[in-house]
Amino acid sequence: MALGAIVVLTTSTLNRLMVVELDLPAVLPGALVGLHYGIQLTRPRWGFASDTGGKRTRYIIGGMVALALGAMLAAYGVLALETSFVFGLVLSIAAYTLIGLGVGASGTSLLALLATTTAPRRRAAAATITWLMMIFGIAVTAGVVGAMLDPYTPQLLIRIVAIVVIAAIVLTCLSVWGVEKRLIQIRQPDATPFTEGLRQVWDEPKARIFTIFVFLSMTAYFMQELILEPYAGLVFGFTPGQSTSLSGAQNGGVFLGMLTVGITATGLRLGSLRNWVMAGCIGSAGALCVITLLGPLGPGAPLMPAVVALGFFNGMFAVAAIGSMMALAGDGREQRTGTRMGLWGAAQAIAAGFGGLVGAGLVDLLRLTLTDAQAFGSVFLIEAGLFIAATVMAGKIMEHRPIKATLVPGE
DSSP: OHHHHHHHIIIIIHHHIIIIISOOOTHHHHHHHHHHHHHGGGHHHHHHHHTSSSOHHHHHHHHHHHHHHHHHHHHHHHHHHHHOHHHHHHHHHHHHHHHHHHHHHHHHHHHHHHHHHSOGGGHHHHHHHHHHHHHHHHHHHHHHHHHHSSSOOHHHHHHHHHHHHHHHHHHHHHHHTTHHHHHSOOOOOOOSOHHHHHHHHHTSHHHHHHHHHHHHHHHHHHTTTTTHHHHHHHHHOOOHHHHHHHHHHHHHHHHHHHHHHIIIIIITOOSBHHHHHHHHHHHHHHHHHHHHHHGGGOTTSOHHHHHHHHHHHHHHHHHHHHHHHHHHHTSSSTTOHHHHHHHHHHHHHHHHHHHHHHHHHHHHHHTTTSOHHHHHHHHHHHHHHHHHHHHHHHHHHSOOOBOOOOSSSOO
16 A cells, blocks of 8 residues: 555656656656656566565565655756756656665565465465555555645645655554564575576576466556546546546546455455456456547536546456466465565556557657647547457466456365
């Protein structure tokens, strides 16, 4: 929850301020967010390092501190861009580098700790709960910050970001302190070199094929991340607070979609991971088509319900995919859980950065010859096509098996 609360500020609120209030090209925040995802190529290294020696807790807390510092620096970077583009850009590059390192170290180590301390039959449920908490953090933060940010002032932005990052650090320390020490046995350091350990995991057919699926599906998932709020501002006339609240509503839909899968599939055991992934991808493609059709209507069009629907189907897809990831994390060679999570996390990060940057770049390019509604709509339709491709791939590579874990203990 703490991680999601900080990340949403950098990928939605600050992004919107750069594009709309500062009138900068969308590719600039796209490149910065792409940088933070690119830095997350270090995820396999973090996972491998935390696989031995009982170091996951220190990486989780240390990563959160780095993420918090990066978010504060990113907020100052936005303010600096108003007066000095070069200085603001230097600050922003340093900030998003810290953000990438923080998310990589903290997020990978958290998922690895979860996979190693949870019984195999409960891993899908554990993934559901953890992912729901992250989305809850994103949705609540976006909604509250959106309400507090109007009327916008630079000083107000700094105060809000400071409150969020301090609360996130405190919450992280309280949440994970002592968990690792109580639940797992500390192992001796592994003498295997990192490159050899990574090669061992890549040689596992399941891990390799799933990595490719993660890249394709997450490219589709993240392609609209950097352009949805500018779309709301430029085409529908949303204010900064309203567009941030729109992001909160979208993530509220993600939360409901995940909860629906958690209760229906994990609790009632209806459906399989593959079917839920496919249904989520198809629904996401349909919602993107609706969002595109609303563009020509302009201000007053029911954008909010369509965005909530997009979030709902995104949530269905994501929780089933994460459930599969958790189930596969423990398969294969021992003492490589963190490395597998790192590999899949790196694939997700590359896809997120690539998708976000391509989406923003295409919008900038198409706006040269098309109206705003047509330019954004064209990119949304491309994203819908990627979701259909991910649906086909999921049907071919994912196993048709029910989710066997439950959301409640004492089964």
